[in-house]
Amino acid sequence: MSDLWPYLGKTVGALCDDGRWRKGKLLHVSHYQFTLQLSTTTICMIPIGMDRSHNVIVDLQSH
Numbered sequence: 001m002s003d004l005w006p007y008l009g010k011t012v013g014a015l016c017d018d019g020r021w022r023k024g025k026l027l028h029v030s031h032y033q034f035t036l037q038l039s040t041t042t043i044c045m046i047p048i049g050m051d052r053s054h055n056v057i058v059d060l061q062s063h
Helices: 002-007
Strands: 011-015 021-029 033-037 043-047 057-059
Touching: 002 021, 011 033, 021 043
Parallel strands: none
Antiparallel strands: 011 021, 011 057, 021 033, 033 043
8 A cells, every 4th residue: 555655654644434523633545454643542453445446545634
């Protein structure tokens, strides 16, 4: 998932499997999931779907 690597450490938004939009710092990317730090105490692991249609990631710092 090298296309997500430029977003590491940045604040991003992701549409999760449950349909909720979450915003946080992108901490880790693997072939199967990426990790968002939503706050100092909350971390969200988001699976990357085969078609990735439900995992939209946006660099919010550039808007």
